[in-house]
Amino acid sequence: MPKVTIDGQMIEVPDGTTILQAARMIGGPIVPPAMCYYSSLKTSGGYCRTCIVKVSKGSEKDPRPMPKPVASCRTTVMDGMEVQNITSPEVVEARKGVVEFLLLNHPLDCPICDQAGECHLQDLAYEHGLSKTRYEFERRTFEKIDIGEKIKLHMTRCILCYRCVKVADQVTNKRVHGVMNRGDVAEISTYIQHAVDNDFSGNMIDVCPVGALTDRTFRFQSRIWNVNPMDAHRDCKTCSGKVTLWMKGNDVARVSARKDKYGEVIDWICNDCRFEKKDAHDWQMDGPTNIERHSVISQNHYSLKEPAHKPLLNTLYTAPADRQLNSNN
Amino acid sequence: MGKKLLLQHDHVPGIHSYEVYRKHGGYASVEKAMKQLSAEAVVEEIKKSGLRGRGGAGFPTGMKWSFLAKPPGVPRYLVCNADESEPGTFKDRYLMERHPHLLIEGMITSSFALGANTSYIYIRGEYFYVSRILEKAIEEAYANGWLGKNILGTGYDLDLYVQVGAGAYICGEETALLESLEGKRGNPRIKPPFPAIAGLYGCPTVVNNVETIAAVVPIVTMGGDEYAKIGIGKSTGTKLISASGHINKPGVYEIELGVPVEEFIYSEEYCGGIKNGKQLKAVVAGGSSVPILPAHLILKTVNGEPRLMSYESLSDGGFATGTMLGSGGFIVMDEDTSIVKNLWNFTRFYHHESCGQCSPCREGTGWMEKILHRILHGHGKISDIDLLWDIQGKIEGKTICPLGDAAAWPVAAAIRHFRSEFEEYVKNPGSIQDVKHYYRLNNLTEA
Numbered sequence: 001m002p003k004v005t006i007d008g009q010m011i012e013v014p015d016g017t018t019i020l021q022a023a024r025m026i027g028g029p030i031v032p033p034a035m036c037y038y039s040s041l042k043t044s045g046g047y048c049r050t051c052i053v054k055v056s057k058g059s060e061k062d063p064r065p066m067p068k069p070v071a072s073c074r075t076t077v078m079d080g081m082e083v084q085n086i087t088s089p090e091v092v093e094a095r096k097g098v099v100e101f102l103l104l105n106h107p108l109d110c111p112i113c114d115q116a117g118e119c120h121l122q123d124l125a126y127e128h129g130l131s132k133t134r135y136e137f138e139r140r141t142f143e144k145i146d147i148g149e150k151i152k153l154h155m156t157r158c159i160l161c162y163r164c165v166k167v168a169d170q171v172t173n174k175r176v177h178g179v180m181n182r183g184d185v186a187e188i189s190t191y192i193q194h195a196v197d198n199d200f201s202g203n204m205i206d207v208c209p210v211g212a213l214t215d216r217t218f219r220f221q222s223r224i225w226n227v228n229p230m231d232a233h234r235d236c237k238t239c240s241g242k243v244t245l246w247m248k249g250n251d252v253a254r255v256s257a258r259k260d261k262y263g264e265v266i267d268w269i270c271n272d273c274r275f276e277k278k279d280a281h282d283w284q285m286d287g288p289t290n291i292e293r294h295s296v297i298s299q300n301h302y303s304l305k306e307p308a309h310k311p312l313l314n315t316l317y318t319a320p321a322d323r324q325l326n327s328n329n
Numbered sequence: 330m331g332k333k334l335l336l337q338h339d340h341v342p343g344i345h346s347y348e349v350y351r352k353h354g355g356y357a358s359v360e361k362a363m364k365q366l367s368a369e370a371v372v373e374e375i376k377k378s379g380l381r382g383r384g385g386a387g388f389p390t391g392m393k394w395s396f397l398a399k400p401p402g403v404p405r406y407l408v409c410n411a412d413e414s415e416p417g418t419f420k421d422r423y424l425m426e427r428h429p430h431l432l433i434e435g436m437i438t439s440s441f442a443l444g445a446n447t448s449y450i451y452i453r454g455e456y457f458y459v460s461r462i463l464e465k466a467i468e469e470a471y472a473n474g475w476l477g478k479n480i481l482g483t484g485y486d487l488d489l490y491v492q493v494g495a496g497a498y499i500c501g502e503e504t505a506l507l508e509s510l511e512g513k514r515g516n517p518r519i520k521p522p523f524p525a526i527a528g529l530y531g532c533p534t535v536v537n538n539v540e541t542i543a544a545v546v547p548i549v550t551m552g553g554d555e556y557a558k559i560g561i562g563k564s565t566g567t568k569l570i571s572a573s574g575h576i577n578k579p580g581v582y583e584i585e586l587g588v589p590v591e592e593f594i595y596s597e598e599y600c601g602g603i604k605n606g607k608q609l610k611a612v613v614a615g616g617s618s619v620p621i622l623p624a625h626l627i628l629k630t631v632n633g634e635p636r637l638m639s640y641e642s643l644s645d646g647g648f649a650t651g652t653m654l655g656s657g658g659f660i661v662m663d664e665d666t667s668i669v670k671n672l673w674n675f676t677r678f679y680h681h682e683s684c685g686q687c688s689p690c691r692e693g694t695g696w697m698e699k700i701l702h703r704i705l706h707g708h709g710k711i712s713d714i715d716l717l718w719d720i721q722g723k724i725e726g727k728t729i730c731p732l733g734d735a736a737a738w739p740v741a742a743a744i745r746h747f748r749s750e751f752e753e754y755v756k757n758p759g760s761i762q763d764v765k766h767y768y769r770l771n772n773l774t775e776a
Contacts, residue, residue, distance in 0.1 A: 046519040104696060160691070182684050184680070
């Protein structure tokens with residue numbers, strides 16, 4: 001089991017662990033941000049470069065530092081490796097540069113973007129970016145296109161993280177979309193606007209870190225901080241049936257997969273659960289989703305950690321059977 | 330006259346055909362490798378020769394070959410990188426056009442040394458007619474028993490294929506080349522794993538430049554030790570230089586490494602001096618991505634020693650006062666050349682060729698091009714120069730593949746050595762040389 005030191009904190013990790021995974025095991029502020037890496041998608045990561053770190057000591061055997069900053073999501077730890085993330089001013093500066101590049105052609109119109117509030121790029125820019133853009137040229141824009149009945153693609157907002165391509169490759173059984181063209185005119189698209197029609201295609205929406213892929217059944221119906229996330233489940237033959245319901249009053253505004261604290265989907269869900277089951281009676285409630293305190297989504301709401309809210313939540317959601325929410329199953 | 334190894338029969342008419350090539354000692358290295366030496370012994374000769382990769386990075390070839398993983402039961406591949414796309418470099422084309430059998434002979438000898446039974450020549454789409462020449466030569470080699478089953482009765486089989494790319498600079502990066510060869514989008518892979526462990530179709534693979542593979546032929550024929558005597562220091566052997574720009578005799582020259590730069594530019598044997606009797610202003614010594622150097626630094630190092638055409642001498646002084654031998658694309662500029670315009674042209678190229686996979690290169694190359702375009706056309710600001718410097722620093726070393734570095738280095742070097750020229754463009758837009766272009770772009774009628 002190799003031992004790795006990240007920003008002075010040592011941890012022993014299994015063979016084959018990447019620096020980013022090791023940092024997540026340690027947790028806290030030393031975890032590098034990641035825009036394209038997705039732990040459940042194979043070969044993801046390495047593209048956005050936000051997670052770059054400095055390896056100041058290669059390993060016990062070969063203590064030479066690595067000559068360039070490396071993508072922590074794709075670099076495997078070696079025994080005795082020493083990594084600098086937030087303790088290295090170079091890394092902090094380089095990351096600032098990467099954020100600037102990501103935002104360069106990204107529209108700065110968060111107030112009218114449907115992803116605002118749950119956008120990873122927004123968070124990233126807030127934490128690591130400059131307050132002002134230095135780009136004085138026209139930004140690249142694309143027409144919005146519908147890829148399939150349920151998904152809207154707005155390529156203007158895309159940061160080319162390739163996550164949706166990997167979902168289509170690894171979660172659905174047929175990929176009909178991919179990256180076309182190259183350089184700064186590269187775009188995610190379907191071949192001749194071929195519809196994305198697959199049981200699991202909706203997961204592309206969940207993995208999209210920005211507002212490029214959005215749910216057409218929810219788009220512009222509510223700001224994300226005005227809906228309450230609730231964990232719920234149902235018996236589903238195609239997927240785990242474990243979801244997060246985004247409730248507006250007693251109505252289900254949106255269904256999404258459950259996500260961990262790094263914004264990654266825990267269980268893929270099928271399109272039937274996501275798009276068709278928009279009635280609270282379809283679901284059994286498990287309780288409110290734990291949303292991090294700093295997130296705008298938990299503003300004006302609640303937290304599980306606050307005991308004052310517990311009785312209220314219990315009365316509402318501990319007795320779904322009595323209220324026969326599940327009667328039609 | 331310097332020693333010629335690759336182009337020694339360049340003057341022979343019909344050297345591209347099998348009969349003439351064979352008559353001039355062709356395929357002797359295959360005979361020697363298979364009959365007198367073993368595969369390991371060939372690798373040993375390459376190591377002794379000190380041959381360094383001719384594609385640009387200058388990595389020792391023998392070492393690269395010895396890194397090749399050899400798990401039992403797994404095929405190994407040799408891939409020849411003929412995707413020569415670096416602006417200012419055209420030596421591989423010349424070699425393949427005129428000496429196709431030299432490359433094929435090198436491929437056979439190298440494949441034998443590496444134990445590869447299938448090898449590929451990946452050639453860029455723009456060289457389609459060259460692929461025809463190679464294919465014809467391969468046909469001749471098959472017909473004469475140099476390729477196919479049981480070569481020279483040794484029981485060694487080799488099949489050689491030419492694959493034409495679709496024309497992308499990025500496919501010259503070895504992992505992007507492998508992706509493209511596999512029929513996928515030519516995006517560079519994230520390393521590790523390196524191709525020597527998992528390359529083409531996940532199998533151990535060696536990717537070498539055309540000139541590197543061609544150089545294997547004289548090394549095996551004359552012996553590694555003998556080859557190492559040519560050249561200077563760790564820069565052994567000969568190198569093809571593609572000389573272009575404002576010189577009297579542009580073209581491909583085979584030089585013995587260690588020739589002084591001054592001699593290369595001014596002697597009648599090579600470039601023949603600056604065209605129209607003008608003064609030398611700057612040189613890009615190794616293809617468009619290496620740092621540009623002003624005349625006083627390219628002729629002499631910062632210590633006052635004459636600069637030589639070798640890996641070490643050209644990189645003397647680091648990037649502050651030195652450059653790189655790179656792929657040998659030697660671009661000479663006279664006193665009338667606009668460095669800003671030249672840089673814009675290079676940057677435009679990298680913007681066009683960025684694959685778009687990782688963000689610094691995808692966004693940064695376009696940004697630099699736009700700023701340079703603005704400066705060039707009289708709308709620049711003094712702060713733009715610092716901005717350019719900052720952007721290149723944020724691209725360099727932060728990308729998946731070296732294209733980001735290749736785009737950043739020329740910008741850094743041009744500002745480092747010719748900052749005043751950028752300032753001139755900003756302060757006196759009237760000094761713009763290409764006034765006509767400026768007016769046309771802005772829909773103005775010329776005053």
